Amino acid sequence: MAGELEEQRRHSSRFWGWKTWTVIALTTILAVSVAACGRQPRMSLFGFSTKECKCTSSHELTGIVEDCCCDYKTVDTLNDHVLHPLLQDLVRAPFFRYFKAKLWCDCPFWPDDGMCHLRDCSVCECPEHEFPETFKVPSGQLPVDDLKCQEGKPQAMVDRTLDKKAFRGWMETDNPWTYDDETDNSEMTYVNLLLNPERYTGYMGPSARRIWDTIYKKHCLKDLPGDASTERRVLYKLISGMHSSISVHIAKEYLLDEGKNLWGPNPTLLYERVLKHPDRVRNLYFTFLFVLRAVTKAGDYLSQAEYSTMNSLEDQNTLSLVNQLVNNKRLQSACPIPFDEAKLWKGENGNELKSQIQLQFRNISALMDCVGCEKCRLWGKLQILGLGTALKILFSVDSNDLINQSAQLQLQRNEVIALINLLSRLSESVKTLHDLAPVTKNAMDGQIAASSLQSL
């Protein structure tokens, strides 16, 4: 445990060390990005978001986050002071760091993409003593260091080491928004997320492109017509926001020198994939608030749930952190309803539209089995399940009847783990982007001072 935390700390200090040497590059990057921001058309879905997205001289987005009920500045402040620190602690808790997933690929859409037909590649042989009897996978798999499934890239492989903690409690219930059958079976494996940080894996090219293209084009998410329904736009923004977050994490922890195993930030990539596209930044904030709303809406449920890992001290701490998150006075007063889901599905064909979008989201969830890199598949599945859980919470609980929440809502342990980890991923991405603004400002001030000196 201490080793894991130390490793986490090293990752994070490596990141903060980069600010100085990337400052000039980021100045240029953000200046262009921010200049582009003002040109983006702003679309209001519900009509209650009155302020425009503007860019100030300090390069920050201002105004209300589109279709949400909270402004950018408040989101950044709450995230910096409340949400990010709490979530960092929560995802390190034993309960939240183990995620159950079917990791071998079994793509239902195309047969011969990458290594996905080699289903055994993705299942490991963990030492028997490391995890409880009930979580054992069938024997006879390929060795854990087999690279066939990873297109030869060791950094793409999932480390499946577990400790001896056991789990109990929680219901096995279906989620209408997701594709996976989440019931425990021999195909499922448990993964310690702290040993498998979301970062650059080398997964790219036609295989990765095919997944994103299928999501955006086949599932009608991109190039939505002007009269596309609010709900379709919400779905697009959720996927785009998650995509932005994945890109931020890739850029934040990039393999700079494979020979030296040197990891660090890649500002050019951050710019090209996210900062250059203000809509992607906005969609990240939107997704963050959407998921935050789901977590706070399920607050009663989450604060009464069982977080047992057979370690009472750790488990009490986990429950206390969950309570600090869902009953946070500062959050409740500054941003009481981060997203207002009550406005959705109100049209004449609301129920039909809901079924259609549910099916689309299930197909996107199924596509995660086609991701040709194990770690990306792990984080893709986790984040899609997290989004599916947020959708389930927001659209299966009557906002006017929160008293009967427990009767209306049944969550699986794995759904809650995915939900909190997704919120943490998004929070980290928002913080990463927000932190670049002051860095850039300092660099610009430095440049201005330097050029004034030169002109003397």
Ligand SMILES: Cc1cc2nc3c(=O)[nH]c(=O)nc-3n(C[C@H](O)[C@H](O)[C@H](O)COP(=O)(O)OP(=O)(O)OC[C@H]3O[C@@H](n4cnc5c(N)ncnc54)[C@H](O)[C@@H]3O)c2cc1C
């Ligand atoms: C589910 C999933 C998880 C992944 N996880 C990882 C990982 O953990 N580590 C890793 O190294 N790689 C991961 N990848 C691969 C990674 O996302 C990229 O596909 C890869 O790095 C190649 O990037 P690219 O420059 O081709 O653009 P991509 O990120 O592949 O984008 C493809 C196209 O989608 C559009 N697009 C890009 N971003 C957005 C956005 N935010 N909103 C709307 N449209 C957008 C653009 O038109 C772009 O050209 C993952 C891929 C998938 C499908």
